[in-house]
Amino acid sequence: MKRRKFISKTLKATAGFSFLGLTNCGEISKARKPLENLSSKSSQELFKISLAQWSIHKLIQSGKISAYEFAALAKKWGFQGLEYVSQLYGVTESSSQSKELSRFIKLSNEKSKQYDLDNLLIMIDEEGDLSVKSKKARKDAVQNHLKWIDAASEMNCHSIRINLFGVNDPVSWADFSKESLIALSEYAAPLNINILVENHGYLSSNASLLMKVINDVNLPNCGTLPDFGNFCLGRINGERWDTDCLSEYNKYQGIEELLPLAFAVSAKSYDFDSNGEETTIDFKRMLQMVKNSGYKGYIGVEYEGDRLSEEEGTLATKNLIIETIKKLS
Numbered sequence: 140m141k142r143r144k145f146i147s148k149t150l151k152a153t154a155g156f157s158f159l160g161l162t163n164c165g166e167i168s169k170a171r172k173p174l175e176n177l178s179s180k181s182s183q184e185l186f187k188i189s190l191a192q193w194s195i196h197k198l199i200q201s202g203k204i205s206a207y208e209f210a211a212l213a214k215k216w217g218f219q220g221l222e223y224v225s226q227l228y229g230v231t232e233s234s235s236q237s238k239e240l241s242r243f244i245k246l247s248n249e250k251s252k253q254y255d256l257d258n259l260l261i262m263i264d265e266e267g268d269l270s271v272k273s274k275k276a277r278k279d280a281v282q283n284h285l286k287w288i289d290a291a292s293e294m295n296c297h298s299i300r301i302n303l304f305g306v307n308d309p310v311s312w313a314d315f316s317k318e319s320l321i322a323l324s325e326y327a328a329p330l331n332i333n334i335l336v337e338n339h340g341y342l343s344s345n346a347s348l349l350m351k352v353i354n355d356v357n358l359p360n361c362g363t364l365p366d367f368g369n370f371c372l373g374r375i376n377g378e379r380w381d382t383d384c385l386s387e388y389n390k391y392q393g394i395e396e397l398l399p400l401a402f403a404v405s406a407k408s409y410d411f412d413s414n415g416e417e418t419t420i421d422f423k424r425m426l427q428m429v430k431n432s433g434y435k436g437y438i439g440v441e442y443e444g445d446r447l448s449e450e451e452g453t454l455a456t457k458n459l460i461i462e463t464i465k466k467l468s
Contacts (some may be wrong), residue, residue: 185430185467188460189213189220189259191405191441192227194453199227210250216454220257220437222403223247223296225287226264240286244293251294259437260298260335260364260403263287269319270305270312270342277305277315281322288327288334298333298402300364303343303352304379312342316352324361333402335364338393340379344370346393353400365397366441367420368407394425398432408456409444415459422463430467 190213198204204212206227213221230239251258266287267280284301291299301323303316324334336353338344353361370393371384398404406425410418429438438460442452 185464186436186438186460187219188217188457189222189257189437189439190216190218190453191222191262191439192224193262194440194442194456195449196224196227198449207246207250210247210254210256213256214254216450217457218256218440220259220439221247221251222259222439223261224264225261225266230286236286240290244290248294257437258294258296259439260296260300261287261291261294262300262337264302268304269301269323270303270315272306272311272315277319281319284323285326288323288330288332291332292330296332298335298364299327300335300337300403302339303336303349304339304341307341307373309342309345309348313348313352313355317356320352320356320361321358324356324358328358328360333360333362335362335402337364337366337405338369338388338397339366340369340371341373344372344388344393346370346388346396350396350400362400362402363397364403364405365394365401366405366407367394367422367425368409368443390420391424391428395428395432398428398434401432401434401436403436403439404429404434405439405441406456406460407441407443408452408459409442410446411452411455411459415455415462417456417459422459423466426460426463427467 192206192209195204195209195212199206209223210221228239228243230236230243247258263284266283267276269277269280271277271280284299287299303312303319305315306312320334320336327334336343336349338346338349343349349363353363367390370388370390371386372388373385375382375385406422408417408420412418416422426438440453440456440460442449442456444452447455
């Protein structure tokens with residue numbers, strides 16, 4: 140991957156905020172470094188494996204476990220890194236928001252240290268849409284995300300993952316998305332935090348369009364989080380989730396397009412056959428592309444199926460990754 144040259148400039152309040160100056164560009168993008176001496180490494184050594192907290196969201200939301208048991212489960216199941224999900228921690232717009240966020244940071248740091256796991260990133264949801272038509276709504280959404288950038292910095296994460304929901308006109312969506320990404324990336328730069336966009340539905344799952352947006356932003360801490368499974372371009376009745384997908388971007392083409400600027404990778408899974416293979420996604424093909432891209436970072440397990448329990452599905456995904464990596468050329 141050719142590293143984009145960062146254009147030094149006086150930071151402006153692109154989304155209505157006053158930002159600090161940038162740190163050295165070499166401190167940014169710490170999760171995305173080229174592979175060193177690839178030929179001398181065995182396949183098993185290429186990637187560490189992390190756990191995306193969404194894999195256990197049903198256990199948490201049902202009250203069977205606390206969100207703060209995340210690190211303990213990840214350690215028990217043999218993971219090395221943690222990918223948090225903001226919506227599972229009750230950090231809301233209430234008067235106790237600051238207290239809840241402080242508790243999240245404190246306990247998450249304590250647990251990750253206790254179990255000797257890396258805090259990697261926080262996936263941000265339900266903080267407002269960043270690509271809507273209303274400028275005020277976009278500014279409010281950017282403002283809502285800033286506290287999570289601060290939290291990620293305090294937890295020594297490398298990134299936050301954001302969504303780009305909003306209008307469905309490609310030209311307007313691209314303009315609104317760029318405005319929000321610039322604002323977030325410039326705020327995050329002095330804190331050494333990357334802003335990652337996941338293919339998460341609608342125009343954000345149009346990988347070619349998303350890459351054009353990120354390349355137009357042209358900031359070294361703005362990149363992608365390719366997800367193996369989230370390429371639905373639209374659903375019945377315009378719903379965001381939980382209805383049938385009407386059309387889908389080619390997932391293999393999409394992953395290949397998103398990988399050059401990937402700071403993290405989400406190995407999404409839904410179900411498995413009797414041989415332990417994912418029934419809808421060719422993991423060997425996906426992981427071969429990840430390796431060939433020069434990506435050097437964690438592979439995140441994100442199980443989202445219904446047939447197996449969350450524990451069974453998570454472990455099946457992890458085992459499939461381990462076995463598949465051994466077979467890569």
